[in-house]
Amino acid sequence: MECRAIGQTQVCFCLVLPSKKPQVCPGAPEREDDGPSYALLRCEQLDVSSQSMTGQGRSRATLQRLERPLDAKVVQRYVPYAVRRKLKEQSEALVLGLEPEMRRVSVIFLSIRGLNPGGVGKDQDVERTQLVVQLLQQATYAFEGSVNKFLVDDKGMLLLCGFGLPPLNHYIDDPLRAVLAASRFCDTLAEEGLEGQCGVATGTVWCGTVGSTIRREYTVLGDTVNLSARLMAKTDRNTVLVDAETFRSCRSKLSFDCLGAIHVKGKKDQVEVYRFNGQLLPRRDRERKGLTASLLSWEEWPTKEELISALDLQLENGGGLVLVHGGPGSGKTELAAHVRAWANEHDLTVLAGQNQSPTGTITVPRLCWQEVFGALLKEARADPFWNPKNESANDREILRRLLDVAGATKELLAWLPVLRLFFPGLYFGPNVVNAMVERDDLHATRPSRVVTLCKMLISAFARHSTTSNGTVVLLHLRRSTSFFGQSDDYDERIVDGIMELTELRGAKPLIFCLVAREAGLPSKAVQPRARQVSGEVRVNNLSLDLTEMYVQHMVQATEGVHPDLLQYIFESSGGNPYGTQLVLSELQQRGTVQVLEGRLEIDGTGRLRQEYPQVLIGMALATFEKLPHRQQDL
Numbered sequence: 001m002e003c004r005a006i007g008q009t010q011v012c013f014c015l016v017l018p019s020k021k022p023q024v025c026p027g028a029p030e031r032e033d034d035g036p037s038y039a040l041l042r043c044e045q046l047d048v049s050s051q052s053m054t055g056q057g058r059s060r061a062t063l064q065r066l067e068r069p070l071d072a073k074v075v076q077r078y079v080p081y082a083v084r085r086k087l088k089e090q091s092e093a094l095v096l097g098l099e100p101e102m103r104r105v106s107v108i109f110l111s112i113r114g115l116n117p118g119g120v121g122k123d124q125d126v127e128r129t130q131l132v133v134q135l136l137q138q139a140t141y142a143f144e145g146s147v148n149k150f151l152v153d154d155k156g157m158l159l160l161c162g163f164g165l166p167p168l169n170h171y172i173d174d175p176l177r178a179v180l181a182a183s184r185f186c187d188t189l190a191e192e193g194l195e196g197q198c199g200v201a202t203g204t205v206w207c208g209t210v211g212s213t214i215r216r217e218y219t220v221l222g223d224t225v226n227l228s229a230r231l232m233a234k235t236d237r238n239t240v241l242v243d244a245e246t247f248r249s250c251r252s253k254l255s256f257d258c259l260g261a262i263h264v265k266g267k268k269d270q271v272e273v274y275r276f277n278g279q280l281l282p283r284r285d286r287e288r289k290g291l292t293a294s295l296l297s298w299e300e301w302p303t304k305e306e307l308i309s310a311l312d313l314q315l316e317n318g319g320g321l322v323l324v325h326g327g328p329g330s331g332k333t334e335l336a337a338h339v340r341a342w343a344n345e346h347d348l349t350v351l352a353g354q355n356q357s358p359t360g361t362i363t364v365p366r367l368c369w370q371e372v373f374g375a376l377l378k379e380a381r382a383d384p385f386w387n388p389k390n391e392s393a394n395d396r397e398i399l400r401r402l403l404d405v406a407g408a409t410k411e412l413l414a415w416l417p418v419l420r421l422f423f424p425g426l427y428f429g430p431n432v433v434n435a436m437v438e439r440d441d442l443h444a445t446r447p448s449r450v451v452t453l454c455k456m457l458i459s460a461f462a463r464h465s466t467t468s469n470g471t472v473v474l475l476h477l478r479r480s481t482s483f484f485g486q487s488d489d490y491d492e493r494i495v496d497g498i499m500e501l502t503e504l505r506g507a508k509p510l511i512f513c514l515v516a517r518e519a520g521l522p523s524k525a526v527q528p529r530a531r532q533v534s535g536e537v538r539v540n541n542l543s544l545d546l547t548e549m550y551v552q553h554m555v556q557a558t559e560g561v562h563p564d565l566l567q568y569i570f571e572s573s574g575g576n577p578y579g580t581q582l583v584l585s586e587l588q589q590r591g592t593v594q595v596l597e598g599r600l601e602i603d604g605t606g607r608l609r610q611e612y613p614q615v616l617i618g619m620a621l622a623t624f625e626k627l628p629h630r631q632q633d634l
Helices: 072-078 081-089 126-142 174-191 223-234 244-250 289-296 302-316 332-345 367-381 395-405 416-421 430-442 449-464 490-502 526-532 544-555 563-573 577-589 614-625 629-633
Strands: 002-006 009-016 039-045 063-069 101-113 146-153 156-163 195-211 216-221 239-243 254-262 271-280 319-326 349-354 471-477 510-516 536-539 593-596 599-602
Touching (some): 101 174, 101 223, 126 146, 126 156, 174 195, 174 244, 195 223, 223 239, 223 271, 239 244, 244 254, 289 332, 289 544, 302 332, 302 510, 302 536, 319 490, 319 526, 332 510, 367 449, 367 471, 367 490, 416 430, 416 449, 430 449, 449 490, 449 510, 471 490, 490 526, 544 563, 544 577, 544 599, 563 577, 563 599
Parallel strands (some): 195 239, 319 510, 319 536, 349 471
Antiparallel strands (some): 002 009, 009 039, 039 063, 101 195, 146 156, 239 271, 254 271
């Protein structure tokens, strides 16, 4: 508590922490204990003589105490997100501190050259430094990471970031996010005329608060943090150097240059290092090849047979809806590939779209519809009915022809600019588009012009195209690992609109196939409608018998699987097809299993080491940490 004399008034201030009895001015009324709180207490003693201020006399005035809570919005800017979440759930954490933990984290150490915030006069770069820090913060938060420290030492200005700190634990792709963020750091600094060196390392670190009850700091400590700093010192300017663990986690999506083993300070043995060359792998190399090949070629997969039956039924009915839904790793992506293959066999045009970025780290609003309508535009341009002279018509001309055939009025055609949301190549000024979209959203009493135009485009294409026997709209709504994915306001309305079109029987069938997790369905009407037309396909985990058949198929073990080995694989994966493939792959890499005389057996020791694949552990932990704190305690 601090008391000061201001004129004829003695003012005392004190910060009250939970579980602490507040200190007040002598004579102030006692405060009832109503639980932990944080407050700034102000005790005023009015009309006090100079003698009483020194404590040598008796006050002639009454005491008054005012309480003003701290502004949480102001305080939270100075508190790490991991700490903030705990404070909401348990306020006493501010006094007691967070429990330390060992956690798998990807750490970035960035060195910035070219700034001198401590200079004098014209050499001072305070404002520029502030701008650079803001840009680096934005890059970190875009990939859902945490900025831990910003400091200056003999190596220059340093930034320490962590990916995987609570509560933003992606685990499965935290190394990928860290490498992409580090690459963006270097690009940002280069654009500002500065130089950056980045080191990224992944491993187990100590996470927790250090300090006394007066002041605490949330930090990360460990060999992984030190290694990222050593890699930063070894890399070239504006490049990203990563360790072997980070490379193994990212090699299925990103392209790296192997630099071999190098000596780093603090390490007895040499360390394998890799340089990120800034390139994504080609799309065909980013797929889950092992799982895809196994499930696509597994003829005994019951869900595949169920899907084909549902598609055949909708085709016989002249169009309809097929809903494919299930949990992560259950094989929905492979079923979507089966839908494509089935459509090609029946000479049906496929208009497909999905909503995930190439790296799978985020979902992109409206991307799925851009892909669907992009495919529609491509097919229409190659169709003599829509492009009779086979001329290089622009997007606007093709769309007008489609809408004219669909019976669009002049009033409706005037809303053509709003379609730029789904046709990026459709040139209209962004201000015009935004104004019309806002105006459309304000009219809640009539159907959306955006949705109406989309329905008319699909209806016209499905009914009048001459290059196929019908149309399949395949929409695959994936779920990324992001915590703060953006939702698309048009998903539900366009999905409902396409379902309405499938009910209108025409000369050619229109089949709408939606692939998604059950929790990620864009419309509440999808599942009841799919059940009504017998088009619901639920993708479940495999039973013990089906797991054995799937393992036999993957390793070509015609005579079966050792019972103990089968039980281990089933219990480790829970019958999840993706998990089954991961566990089996891990056992094969360790040399624990082998096929002998057509039977999958355990190696000569006859023992299975209880080591689970990191991806399975990550999936479990990421799901656990998304639960509320109380459910985690249970």
